[in-house]
Amino acid sequence: MENGHVELYEYLVDTGCRSEFILSLLGQKIVEDGDVIETKDKIVANQGYLNRKLFYSEGKLLDSDGNAVMMGWETPLMKIHSNIICKKGKKILNVGFGLGIIDTMIQESEPTLHTIIEAHPDVYQKMVDDGWTTKPNVTVLFGRWQDVLQDYQETFDGIFFDTFGEYYDDLHDFHQILPNILNEDGVYTFFNGLCGTNQFFHDVSCRIVELELREIGFNVEFEEVTVDELGDDVWKDTKRAYWSLPTYRVPTVTFDF
Ligand SMILES: C[S@@+](CC[C@H](N)C(=O)[O-])C[C@H]1O[C@@H](n2cnc3c(N)ncnc32)[C@H](O)[C@@H]1O
Incomplete structure (x- = not known):
């Protein structure tokens, strides 16, 4: 290339x-x-992660193995994702709380309903401590999205998906239920960290996810955003860097009528 x-x-x-x-x-x-x-049989991809202790420190969420679960450098990307799904007074679903960066942005749009799904007990505890479970327009579903969405009868205008430690198969499975939970004129976007340290595999993954979503009946557009060079300092104290590419592709997914 x-x-x-x-x-x-x-x-x-x-x-x-x-x-x-x-x-x-x-x-x-x-x-x-x-x-x-x-x-x-379906296995729980991130059971090990869900059992590990988590630590919040200086704009980072790390697990006891040193894996970075969420980091502050993603804030500008979260802003772009939130702009895609948020308009004033809508119903929004976010899967994966992490540092609560995008949820704080979603709250600024004064949603009528803001549902957050979170599976890790330590993250859930942090949400309780920070008052997320008592906000009037927020519903927190504690558990894996694979489990809690089965009994939750709700549809949304905007949906964001950003979990940790799961396989591509899990994202694929989430996309199979998307037509049931996204309103007709709704918008969906997900954290596109697919193979985020190898340009070739990233390109393959982006094409696969686009083809699969089109097959289900969605239109997919990618916006390319330049990511500033993330120096060694950003990754210090973490086990490994999970992103090293110069361009981040933000997906916007809507029904293709
Ligand atoms: C990368 S963080 C999300 C960061 C978030 N977007 C933010 O702005 O701070 C991923 C979160 O997904 C949660 N998670 C992982 N697997 C999950 C699952 N199957 N269902 C729900 N939450 C999950 C993790 O515990 C973690 O809190």
Whole structure:
């Protein structure tokens, strides 16, 4: 790509997407004579994380293994995401509280309903301590979105998804229920950290997620945002950097009628 071989690069990205689709199918099912004979049990991708102790320190949320769960450098990105889903007086869903950065922004739009789903007990405790569970327009659902959304009958004008430690399969599963919880003229966006330290795999992931959302009936647009160089200082005290790309692609997802 750096040497201008755009066509070749695109060919490789397409090949990457095809491989991923095939591998994902093979991972899900064992097929014999065209019949599915076994479906792999669902595992909780981030159970280890959900059992670990968390620490809030200096604009960071870290787990006891040193993994950065959420960091302050993402604030400008959260602002862009919140601008996409928020208009005054709407019903908004946010999945994953973390540092509460986007939830604080969502509150500024005076939503009629602001639902927050959070699965980690330490984060939930922080939400209780900071008064989130008693705000009049806020409903906090404590648990994994996979569990709590099953019994929650509500639809939203704006939805943001940003969990931690889950696989692409989980995002894929969330997208399958999106048509049931997003209002017809609603807007959805998600934290696009997919393979955020490798440009090629990031490009493959962005194309896959776009194709899958289109297949379900959504329109997807990516806005490219330049990310300032994040120096070593940003990642000090953390186990590893989870983002190193120069451009962040912000997805805007709406129903394609
Ligand atoms: C990256 S943080 C979210 C940061 C947030 N966007 C902000 O602005 O501060 C991810 C959050 O998702 C939560 N989480 C992880 N898996 C979850 C799940 N399956 N359901 C609900 N919350 C989950 C984590 O405990 C963590 O608080």
